[in-house]
Structure formats: structure tokens, C-alpha cells
Amino acid sequence: MKTSLIRIFVLVTITFGFVSCNDFLKEDPNGQLMSNNAFTQASDLDGAVNVLYRQVSRSTFGITQFIQAIMGDDLSTHRASNKAGIREWDLYGVSTGNDRLLWCWQDKWLVIKAANFIINGASNTPNVTEEDLNYALNQAHFWRAWAYYYLVRTFGPLPMVTSNEVDFSIGLSTVSDIFNMIVTDLQAAENLPANYTDTPRSMNGINIVANSAAAKAMLSNVYLTMAGWPLNLGTEYYEKAAAKALEVITGVENGTYKYALYENYADIHSVAENKKNKECILGIYYSNSWGDGDSSESARGCINDFPDCTGGWCDTRAEIGFWVNFPEGPRKDATYPVVTYNSGDGKAYPWWSESLPDANRYPYFGKSKFTNDGTEYDIYKSLGSQCNGWVDQTHQMIRLSEVYLWYAEALGRSGQTNAKAIELLNIVRNRADGNGVKSDASINRYSLSMTASELAEAAYNEHGWEIAGWLWGAIDCRYNDMQRMDRVQDHFNTRVQNPTYVIPGAGGITRQEPNAPTGSWSESLMYVPYPEQDVNRNAALNISLADKLNLIK
């Protein structure tokens, strides 16, 4: 017995006892790609650009990412409901506890991270052509500039992040330094091709990704902003802005760029033209085809804008003053729905009607009118019966008509006028009035004899009307125009006074804005605070709004 027992003991010990620990404890990460696998094959370049576009689409899909647009004189929000956080923006008092503040900060930094990944690593890719490499790098430069441009106007001074090394103590760069970086990035992006041919870069006859025209157009707008508040670089930069806009306009005229204005303003945001929009120089394209359960590739739409009595959330609402001053015509009708549907009784009324709930007796924007089944939205029906809150409406960031107006305004502010600028201004306005895309002395509203400042102001106003209420990713919303012209305070003071408006065509009905800011204006209100969590992580961000103003130049 003893012998067999010892034998078994030895056997068992050998069998179970001696396992090579090194092999046994080695991790075998099947299915994982290690970071040193990055940019090791040619397709990684396209892959990284895809991820970059993913970050862009996620950072533009809803209103929260562009909530600063609410501070413009075109937009406001519901007086009650769940809109306390949005009202803080509307009333120029964004607190550190604001529920929207974080997202509009975070998402843009993810774009920058995805861009920096390409900028710092793409050149390691083996066996790729110079052309493919530059395409990836310049896309990255373009979108990094886009993200910084958005952030610097909303938050002011920023950490200048150009690598993906985590840095808990990076300091704040001046607004001026950030703008210079944006310009450098966009100058690189100007080397992007003018047109693409392969899917997915080009589909339905249009460019889907950013091209050189988008870079030039954005650079023009960046110069326009640098010329105004807060850098106030003046004439030189207005001239640069005009010149850059003109490059795009000339490119369109000579056929380098295949853009054109729609005859009817209403077509711009139509369902039919959604994915082949010829006026859109830079768009972000969404897909609703994965259904409501997978909204990852779709965007928010009318549910944000439409009043709650229609079935929307009424996150945004139009300001009465802007509505009153908005020139009548097809552009106005396409911007503001002519009726408000009331689920309470199933009927539709003009917005000022007493038959609507008191809280909804305000104009609202209807540029997003997409249903889920691809048909045109019917404003005489409830929202819930037509869509679920997710749409595939393209978020148009830059349109050709905007470039026309930037050109005209920049030229005017540089103290110059010319026939071309006034012609372009008239084309935009004539189309708005329903007179087609043309400049014709018999119908033109702007005369060739207008002064430079009249030209600038007219273009400024037309741009406001052209993009009114559009906050879905526009690189230059109405608020941005007001900010660079340092006119936010004028609007603030108007809102404090809270004037009473007589509604034209409403039989003498008068209305007031329900929300009014209090206190007095300070320039520091031009920026919003950094979100709490990054202030906690990096003491350099722990500065007051007033101190931000010292970090401009």
C-alpha cells in the first residue's frame, strides 16, 4: 500500500504541481489592437479619418453642443418646463452647475483628440502615397481648427492641446495664440482637394468631407472674427477675410467648386435635397436608417425646436423682436412655421393665438422639419405622429450664401465697396424675397451707391436672417456675429428693458418676452465658465470670467 501511495503522490505532484508560471500567467489579448499597431497599414489612415468624422458628428448632433447660439437675439427658450439650464444661456448667466455646459466642452475636445492622433502619428504609415498622407493630415488640421474655433469663441482662453499626452497642469493659452493656431491649421487644410470622386468622400454628386473650399470659407470667417471682438485686428483682417471669401466665390464661378444657390430658399432645408445639397459647402451627414434604437448615427431635429403643445420639447423658441424685424417673404415662411399645432384641441393657429397654451404663444423656428419616413413634415399635425426625435437632416455648417455675405461684410468693414459685393448681397436677398437667384436693378433692394458701412451692416443683417435659428453646427450663428461685433451687450440691455411688441397682422395683440435677464452688463459675460470637473483637475482653469479677459492677447 505504501508503495502505491507514494507512486500516486509523485504522479499527482508532477501532473499538477509543475506548470510553467511564465506561460500560465501570460496575457493573451485576443481581439485587442495594441497602440503600437496604430498606423501600421495604409488603411489605418482612412480609418483614423473615419473616427475623426465620428467625433465631429457626435459633437454636432444636438443643440447642447451649440447651446451658445441661444445667446443670440434670434433664439430664446421656454419660460418653464424643464428648461432652467437653457434659460441660463438665454439670460447670460451660465453657472458652473449648468447642465449643458459640460457637453459643449467635452465633445469638441474629442474632435481635437482624434485630430491630434492623426497629426502626430499618420506619417509613420508605411507604403502610402504623399497624397493619401496629406489628405489625412489636412482633414485633421481642418477639424482641429473647427473645434478650437468653436471653443475659443465660447470659452475664451484655452489649453493648447497638440498631443495626446495627458497633462494635468497645462496652462491656458491666450485667445490670440489659439486663433493663430486655427489660422495655421486652416492654411494647411486649404491644400485639401477641391473635389472628391470616391465613396464615401463623394456621394450623390457632392463632397461629403471637407475640401479646400470649406477650409477657405472657414478661414474667411475666422479672419472676420479676428478683425472684430475680442482681438480687434481691424482692417487688415477684414481685407484678409474678404480675399479668402473671394477665393471661394471665384472658384465657384470658374467651376473649380461645384456649388450653387437654390432658386427657392425653402429647398435649402428640404428633405429632397438633404443629401445632395448643392449650396452646402460643409455639411455633417446623418443616417436614421438604423432606427430609433440605434440613434448613434442620427441627429436631433425638430423635437428641440417645436413647442410642447405640438409635441416637441421647446428647448428653443424664437425671440419676438427678431421675428418682428424679419423681412416678410418666402425666407421668413421657411424659417418660422406659419402656424402652431395644438395637441390640446387638434387644431393649428398662428403663434399669437389665444387658443394656444399661454406658454406656447411665441414664434418658433421650423428649419428642421424632418419626419422619420422621409416625407416632408406637416405643420398641421402633431410632431409625435410624424417623428420620434431622431432625424437624418444634414447639419449644414457653411453655405455658399453665407460666403457671399461674409465677403460683402468684410469688404464693407474694411472701408471698401464694389459692385460684386453688392450684387452678391442682392442675389441673397432677392432669393429670400422669392425672386430667384439673380441681381436685377428692377428688384434689387440694395443700391450700388451704398456706402461701405451700409454694405457691411446690410450683409450682417442678411446673414442673421439667412441663418436665423439655425444652431445645428453652423460655424457662424447669429450669436457669433453679434459677439464679434461686440453687440451682445446691446441685446442684453434690450432684454433687460423687455419691450412690448405689437404683433403685425394680429389685430393689435402685444407680446413681451417671458424671460428677462437682470443686473447689468459686463464684458466678462461674453464667455462662459469652464466646466467644474476640468477646473478641479487643473488649477490653471480656475480663473474668473473677468480674469479671462486678461488672457486675450
Added chain:
Amino acid sequence: MEKKPKNLMIMKISIPFLIIFLFSSMSLNGAKYDSGTRGISNDLISQQNRSVVCVVTDAQGPVVGANVMVKGTTNGSITDANGRVSLSNIPSGAILVVSFVGYLTQEISLGNKRSISVILKEDTKVLDEVVVIGYGTVRKSDLTGSISSISSEKIKNLPQGSISNILQGKAAGINITSTSGAGNMNIRVRGITSLNKSSEPLWVVDGVIGGTVGNFYDIENIEVLKDASATSIYGAQGANGVILVTTKKPKEGTKITFDARYGVKNMRKKPDLLSPYEYARAYNEVNGANSISVDDLAAYKNGTKGIDWVNLMTQTGFSQNYNLNISGGNQKTKYSISGWVGDTKGQWISNTARDYNVKATLDTNITPWLEFSGYMYDGLTKQHNSTSQGQFVDVLEYSPCMELQNESGIYNLDPYGSIGSNPYASVKAEWTDYRSSTMTMFGNLKFKIIDGLTFSTEGLYTQIHNWNRHFRSASYQPSGTSQASNYEEQYYNWRNIDNLTYDKTLGDHHLIAMGVLELTKHKFSSLNASSTGLVNEATTYWDLASAGSYSISNSFSNSSMASVFGRLIYSYKGKYLFTGTMRADAPSQFKDKYKWGYFPSIAIGWNMHEERFINKDVINQLKLRASAGTIGNCGVGAYSTYSTLSRDYVSYGTATKYWGYWPESNSNPDLHWEKTVQYDLGFDLGVLNNKVNLSADFYLKNTTDLLFQKELPDYNGGGTVWTNLGKLQNKGMEFTLNVVPFVTKNITWESTLTAAYNRNTVKDLGGDDYIIPDASRGGLYSGGLFILQVGKPVGSFYLQRWAGFNDEGANLYYNQDGTTTTGNNNDNRVITGKSVPDWLFGWNNTLTYRNWDFNVLFRATSNYDRLNISRYIETCQTGASRFISSREGYYRSWDKVSDKSHALFPSLTNANNQYVPGSTQWLEKAAFIRCQNLSVGYQIPKKLTKYAAIHLSLSAENLFVISKYKGLDPETVSEANTNTYDTTFGLDRGSFPMPTTYSFIVRLEF
């Protein structure tokens, strides 16, 4: 190419063993064995006194080997196979002392009797009972560690269905929070020791980590290892305490037990929500008269329209469980087979569950020097739908003024209140079927090499297969799209333990020395396929390819650990006790230089009552214990130290996914152990014939190098990285007082009071003064609700201070300087309140009267808070709720109360009002006293029924709660974020309350 681990060999050996012996046990059952006739002392020298025959039995029958002595003499002997002993030379008036290990010693006055029968009673509190400790057992008198123990006697008549339930309120130092009415538990032994990694204790079943308890009825006892001396044998996995579950071992002689249990569950307290008419009126008052039409208003008033969401979505839950246990065998081979069937209808409508499991156990002596024990377990759970807290939030805030479906049968969204999904659609137009099957095989071979030296090798193999199938109809909501998915995952775990133990008594010295090698491997793989836009919904989730688009994903991970460890237990004269343990662990997750972790501990004990200077008649037991040791935590996932790329896609507006990789996640190659050093000082005191027993422990736990998921700056892309950071301390004391106030022939009352105090303090945060663990919360909770601050406990709330209302009825909040503002400003937050109680109490009483038994158990906690977000969303117009839903939210709002000082909530029409969920307005004291259990049972003896002993009992759980907390339950919480769990614990946002359960139990013992 994956190498096949050599240790799989053990499976190849133990499986056939198991099967062979399972069958052979049937024939072995009848085998005869030689019980060995014991010598009977027959002193025939002094003959003038009589002889007496004594028969010793217990509840099972004759007791072999019981010691029968004449008191005050050396005259005595032991009983034979029939429980008989014959003693001669007995003086008249003699007293017989009958004793046997594990039974109460009895003294019987003989009188003039010539024969006597003695029925021995089991001693449940004998000092020499054996206690299961990790990887072995020890006599309770030699135990030096701090262990709470609960035996099956204490639990067999309780109705609860889970092991965690059993422990609730019965073991000092273990805090079990019922986090949801659906049965989820949060278990902490001696406080929170880890910030971001689970502080859940380690579960060990029959000595095997990851072993399987067949079912509730199979439990023999449960032990909770608390101090370092007890837990350090589990090294890298023991830092959060260890719960050892021992299942019933098969015993000799055939025994059949059958249990049937029926339970009914109801909500103890319902939310007080606005009726449809009240809601409609309130809505029109706030949003304008035409918001809800006059016609509808009338319909809501007369009840022809309107929805009571709570009634619609909940129902009386019902459950029935049956268990059959058959065991038998002889001295050489024993077996048991236990089967269980459970059927549950949940409180959430459409929720059903079925459970089946079976476990077969075999213990056999193959040769005199080789023992085999093993079991096979197979379990299956099926579940249809379940309650998620998100859905309960929707129930609480969905408008009662709406139609469930439109004219096309599509489920409507809430037009006025919630922006969430229709809760009814989530069970009617959508369903999830879940199935989980577990197979476990375990085998242990024990070689007795020489006297006292044993070698055992054991293998455990567990395979878990879960699948989850989901279908959603397009009618789920307006403009909805149909969806279906099928998810499957598999876990393969195996473990091999080789244990060499030397257990020897030499004179006054008793020694147990042990050396162990343990190897563990886990593998996981999953596969998911989902599709949207089904061609025809009739196929539900069974034809995924017949759809507009699909997506697939799969994943894999593996991890392993090698451990070497030893333990020395030594006692001298049963008075002076020593235990020393050393364990070394190497998990695959850590890089080479951090791979091995070493976990030593020592403990000493002194059985003072064995000393001469203690009068053992007064102080029956007095033991002093002291221990110190180090335990670890390596709970990070596989590949945590690798820098990996994440994939992501974009569609460019098409139906195609264009993929790519980017460095979304962050890694830390220097990640290593979290270490806890624990000191424990304790004593066990027994007086008044052990009718009063008091155990007390005082401990200090210092945890360093905390595994912490550090949030990175958003300007670097955010996200988190695992780091070792900071220090945490837990200090506390535990008392268990067991009293038997009276025992008479018919009545026994036993009462156990447990009390435990724990104070948790953050000692260091890697240089930071504070960290907001949930800073990345978005939306209304932006900036976070909790704080980790040096000097404060984990789970401290960080909130703005609510200051009532201003003259327009807007919420006011205190600024830091004491002035007030209507603004929502995170700069104004202060540390206030905490989510973990100071004291936990449990008071358990058992009263038996003849054939009746009664049990009542109370649980209580002191000084902790909950953030009542449920109340917030019911009374606010913000975030996902656009309108109020509760009655108090309307009737106690600023607008409605005439005396404004009675307002609880702000004006609903003030546009400047700010609602702040992270404010003290929602922080409530949650201390409670809960009647956890009240039960009554009646035993019908076997001699009456002839065929079986029948025990009937009726019980009520969670009968009442005394608490100032205004929510549905002071204990349950929402959010089970595994990464920030303890640091952000304490929100009640639609947490499903603990139900009141009534149960009826029948147990038959044949």
C-alpha cells in the same frame, strides 16, 4: 495556438471518478460494515452493588461510543453499536454522567432503576465544534481569527431565497444593503476598502472560490471571515472579507426532505401621484388653459380617460419553490441528490422567472488511505423581462393624462411630462428573454500519507452559458423601428488546488501545518448579433437576417493566477494559540515587476478560562484574540495595463459603417496591488452556563495604493485610467450578544443582538485635497453629487445648500459667504451627509413553545443619508421631466399653499426658478428600523403522522419600517455603476422599493 493547460488533466481524472462513484454508491449503500464492538468494562471485584443497563440514543437512533460514567468515580464505559452500555458496581443514589462529542452532557439521577434510557441533545454551542476556515478547518477553541458564523439551524425556517438575505442582520460587521426590491444586494464586510473596484467580499463555497451552492436549502452554515488573520489565506482576493458557505455533507442513513414554499410580494408603500384630473388641472394652470382641452378634462374627471401608471405597471408578485433532498449511505460511502424548482411572477408586469437546479454529491473512502469527494451541479434560470430602474423612473414621472396607444396601435410618448419611453410599451411591444445555465464539476482526492499527513488535490470546472434575446416592435413608439438581438456569452473557469497538511497532537502541543499550490484560469467570450427594420415582425428575434440592417460584435478575455501559500496553527495546552499565514499571488493582469504580491498575517489567542485563576463555573469561556496582517486586491480586468486602440465608425449619412481605430482608452503599465493592513483585537466571553455569550472585536484597516479609476481632463479627451492612489481607513467595533433568557421544558427563548460600528475615512488622495468621483456626470447632475475628501468618509455628498424660496417662489441656495442666490452654482457646494451608516443593528429572537416556533428579526441603522432624486423628479420641471407628477409637488408648491412658509416646492410658473438635484433640498436622513422577519411555525412529529415530520410556517418579511425618509424605501438605491459604486452610492432615482413578502412553507422530513 493556445496551449492546453496541463491542469485540465484533473478534470479528466475527476469526471470519470465522479460518475463511477455516483452509480456505484447505489450498490454500496447496502454494504455491511463492521462497527467494531467496543470493550465493555466489567469490574467484578466489588459486587455488593447492582448493575445498570443504560441505552443512549439521539434523534436519529442509538449513539455509538457515548461515554457513561458514575459521577465522582472512574467507573464507566462507552456504548456499543446498539447504544447500550452495562455498568456494574453502582452505589445507590448514584448519578450517571452521559457525554458525547457534539452533545450536551447530561447527569441522571439513577434512583433505584436497573435500566435507564438517555436521549442526547445536540449541543449547538460546544466549544469544540469545528470551524471551517480557508483551506481547512480548526477547532473553535483554537480559532484566533474574527469570524461570524450562522448555522443551518438558524436559517432553515426562514423564507428568504438568497444567502445574502440570510446574513442580513444576523452577523456583526457585515453590512448588507438591499439596493433594490428586485433582490439586489450590496455587501460590505467592515466598511469600504476599495474606491473603484468592488468591495464585495469573496465568496467561497465548500472551500472553492467560485464554487456553486446548489440552492438555499443545501446550506449547512455560513461563515464570514473578517480579520486579516482569517482572510489573508485568500491573499490577493481577501481584502474585502470572505464569506464561506458550507453545504450539507451527505450523512449515513437514508434521509429525505421535501420543502415547498409559496410567497406573495406587494409594494409596502406606493408613491402618491397626481390623479389624471388633478394632473390635467395643474398642467393647464401652469401652461395655459388650452393645453389640455375641456373635453379631456371632463373625461379625466369622470374616469373615462386617464392612466394610473403604478397600478398599470406593477402587480402582486407570486413565487413558489420546491426542493427535494435525498441523502444516504454508509460509513464508507455517502451520497446526496438535491433538486430545486422555482417559479416566480414578478411585481413588474410581464416579469416571470423559472429556476431549476440539481446537485449530486458523493463522498467515499476508496481505500483506507484515499478519500474521494465530489459533486456535479447543473442549474438553469429562465427569465422573461425584468424591472430596470430606468423604467421605474418613467413610471414615476409619466403623465396620467394620455392615451396608451394611438389609433394605429402604436404606443404614445408622454406629451406633457417625461421625455422617456412609454413604460407599458417597454413590456408589451418589447421583451427580453434571458437564460443562464451553469454547470459545475468538482472533485477532491485526499491521500492519507502517514499519520497526520494528508495530501489533497482538487479540481473545479465551471461553465456558464448566458443568452439574452430581445425583440422590439416598431409599434414601441411613433415612428419606431423594429429591432431584434441575440447575445450569448460563455465563461469557463477552472481551478486546481494541491494541499499538503500535517495535523498532529503531541502531548500538550497541537500543530496544523499546511502548504498549498493553487492555479486558476478564467476565460470569457461573447457574441452579439442585432438587427433593425425586420421584414416581418412575426419572426421576433428568431430571424435576424430578415432585416434592413444588422450589426455583430464579439469579445474575448482571459486571465489566470498562480498562488503559493502556507499556514501554521499551533496551540499549547489548548490555552495559548498561534496562527501564522503567508500567501503569494501572481495574477496575469499585472506586468512582471508587479506580478507577485505577498500577504502575511499572524494571530495569537489566549483561552483564559483554561487558566487556574479563572473560576470556570462562573466564567465558562473567556478568550482573548489579537491579529495583524496584510491582504490584497487585484480586481482590475484583464489587459488593464495594455495600451489598446478602440474601434469606432461613422456612416457619412449612409447605411454603411466606415471603421477605424483610435486611442480612446488609457492604460497604466505600473498598475499594481491594492493593499490592506488590518489589526484586530477581540474577546469571546461566556457566563451563566454559556447562557450569556458576548463577542467583541475592535479593528483598524488601512488600505493603501487604492485601485482608482482616475478621470482624465476633458481637454485631453476625458476618459479614465486605472491608478494606484491614496489611502483609506476603516475603524470599527463589533458586538454579538447571545442570550438565552429562559429555558424550560416547553419554552426556549434565544435572543441575539448584533451591533457594529464602522467609520470610514479617506486619508490620502495622492496629493489632491479632494476628488469628485462623478464629475463626468452630464446634464442636471453636471459636476457631480459626491466627493472624496481627505478626512471625510467615502460616499460623502457634495451639494448646494438649499435656502428655501425667495418672494417670487424661486428656489434659493446659499452662497459660500452665507448670502443667497437663485442660481445653480457648483461653486457653492459643501460637503454634507454620507451614504453609509455609522451603526448597524440586528436583533433576532427565536422562541419555541412545545411544537411551536416563533422568530422575529429587526434590523436598524443609524446616521446616514439618501439623495431622494425620485422625489425631485416627481416635483420638478427639469431634465427628463417637463412637469410634476406627485401630489405634494402640486399641493405643496409655492403657488398652491396659502401660507408660503408651508411651501415645500417652488413656484411652477416662475421662469427664474432653478431646480438643482444636487442640493440639500433632496438630502434626507434615512436611518431606519425594519421588521425584517416575523414568522411562526408548527412541527407535527413523525410519530403522529407515521410517515414524516411536518413543519409548517408562515412568515412576513419587511412588515414595517420606521424611518423619517420620505421616499418609498430608505435603503434601496439606484445606480450600480461598477466603477464608481461606493464613491457614488446613495442615490434614490427610481429605485424599486423592498416589497412586503408573505410566505408559507411546508417541510417534510421522511
